[in-house]
Amino acid sequence: MWNNRPIIIRIKRHENVHPFIQTLHAQHVPLKRVVFREQEVKFETNMRYLSKIRRTRSRYRLKMTVHYADELQVFRAQLWTMLGLFIMILIPLLCAQVIWRVDIEAATPEIQQKVEKTFNDTFKMETPMSKKVLPSDAIIRQELLEKHRELAWVHIEKHGGRVILRPQESPKQAEQTNEKLATHLVATKSGVITHFNIQNGERKISVNDTAYDGDVLVSGVIESGNDHVFVGAKGDVFADYWLECTFKIPTKLTMETLQQKQWRVLVKGIHKEQVDYVQKKELPNWLDPYVSIVEEQQTKTMEVVLDKSKIDSLLMPLLHEKLLRSLPAKTVIKKENLLQAKWGNGTVEGKVLFLVNENIASPIHGSQGE
Numbered sequence: 001m002w003n004n005r006p007i008i009i010r011i012k013r014h015e016n017v018h019p020f021i022q023t024l025h026a027q028h029v030p031l032k033r034v035v036f037r038e039q040e041v042k043f044e045t046n047m048r049y050l051s052k053i054r055r056t057r058s059r060y061r062l063k064m065t066v067h068y069a070d071e072l073q074v075f076r077a078q079l080w081t082m083l084g085l086f087i088m089i090l091i092p093l094l095c096a097q098v099i100w101r102v103d104i105e106a107a108t109p110e111i112q113q114k115v116e117k118t119f120n121d122t123f124k125m126e127t128p129m130s131k132k133v134l135p136s137d138a139i140i141r142q143e144l145l146e147k148h149r150e151l152a153w154v155h156i157e158k159h160g161g162r163v164i165l166r167p168q169e170s171p172k173q174a175e176q177t178n179e180k181l182a183t184h185l186v187a188t189k190s191g192v193i194t195h196f197n198i199q200n201g202e203r204k205i206s207v208n209d210t211a212y213d214g215d216v217l218v219s220g221v222i223e224s225g226n227d228h229v230f231v232g233a234k235g236d237v238f239a240d241y242w243l244e245c246t247f248k249i250p251t252k253l254t255m256e257t258l259q260q261k262q263w264r265v266l267v268k269g270i271h272k273e274q275v276d277y278v279q280k281k282e283l284p285n286w287l288d289p290y291v292s293i294v295e296e297q298q299t300k301t302m303e304v305v306l307d308k309s310k311i312d313s314l315l316m317p318l319l320h321e322k323l324l325r326s327l328p329a330k331t332v333i334k335k336e337n338l339l340q341a342k343w344g345n346g347t348v349e350g351k352v353l354f355l356v357n358e359n360i361a362s363p364i365h366g367s368q369g370e
Contacts, residue, residue, distance in 0.1 A: 004046050006069035009053060011041045016060040023056050044069060098128045100161035107169060115154075115167050118147050134163070181232020182363030185218035187211045189360050191239030198235035211239060217361050237361035240334065247319055248349035251306045259298035266292040306348060311338065319352050332357045 011017060021041075024031060029052055034043040045053070050066065057064045104119065106112035122143050123135060137156045144154050144167065155166040181200055190212045193205055201218040205211055220233035264277075268290050277294035306315060316336060324333055334355045341350035 004048065006044060006046050007050065008042060008044050008067040008069050010065045010067070011057070012063040013037075013039055013041060014060075014062055016062060017041050020056060020060045020062055023060075024053065027052055027056070029053065096160060097131055098161050099131055099134055099163055100128050102127060102163045102165070104165045104167070106167050111151075111167055111169065114148065115144060115151075115165065118144060119165065122147075128161075140165070181220060181234055182365055183220045183230075183233065184216050184364050185220075185233045185235065185237060185361040186364055187213055187215045187217055187237075187239075187360045188362045189213055189239075189241060189358075191241035191358075191360055193217075194238050194240055194357060196235065196237055198233075198237075200231055201233035201235065202231075205237075211237075211360065233363065235361070236330070236359040238330075238357055239360045240355060240357050241360075243323075243354045243356050244339070245319070245323060245352050245354065246349070247352065248347055249306070249318070250347050251343065252346065253304045253306060254301060255304055256299045256301050259300050261295050261297055263293060263295050266294060268292075308341075308343070311341065315341070315348070316352075320354075323354060327356065327358060330359055 011020070021031070021034070029049045030045055032044040035041070053064075102119070102125070104112050104116045106115060119140075123140075125133065140156060141154045144165075145151055148167070150169055151167050152170040153168045155168065157164040157166070185201065190210070193207050193209050193211055195207060196203060196218075198218055201220045202222055204216045204219050211217060217237045218233045218235060220231055222229045222231055263281075277296055279295045281293040282288075283291065283293065304310075304314065316338065320333055320336060324331065327333075334357055336355070337353045339351040339353055341348055
């Protein structure tokens, strides 16, 4: 196979080139792709005939260079190439049949040590070892779960020659006594139900139904035949309702707007005023008693006159924000309608109708049989 490797012969042009080519033909040397150029003659053959070509070239005193024709090929059909390729494929296949490491990855070091000790004591295996010696996943999982009741599952992953055991603990359920759960969730005000966020209990009303003040929204007592099972009620029930509010505010307002932040250097003894800062840079201990570098939040105070042109841009956002701060958390104001507004004596007063979405469920406690 080595003697069949293709080669390229380059010969410098000379008057003896033609006799040289004819002699090679007479010796039955195969010549392929013979090219005559101004400075050289090039042809292809193989390594088997290189010794004949060299002897003939010496007789005619020609200058010749030899090049391998397959130097740019990725794969060469040679004995050593085939042997190397075979070894390159064989070694990973052999290594893949061996377990080199068994690792245990747990949520805590304590669980990892316990599972590792149980695995080593139960199976008594030393790495490296053949994959045929390793027990099946079902057997490993069964042994570990039987001896560690606190585990819910054992995930087994295999990556090449590495086996990873990931024990998973059973979820720790928070103990919650029945006394901590309400008997029912009732409505504190009337509204149209929009959505539920219930952890315990049975719904007694549907979405888009109208609930009235005092209605049971979620029951913590479930009927099972003639029996009543207490499961408790817990969660939120959101509903839309309209809220009418009156307001009276001055037409001249003083407002502060946030500006860009900037850093400031304060020298003790020179800057004696108190400075409210957002953050402060840490300085060396020898410099900190004398100098402070703080970031200030700049504000700008401005006078605003509230007129009819600023109803949508200023008046309604102010009323929206004021009402939202007075309502419970998770409350959303979906819509607001200005019913009336009257200017006079330096004030503006009127009424606004708000569409509010709020959790109207309130827990009530009683005996479990209710």
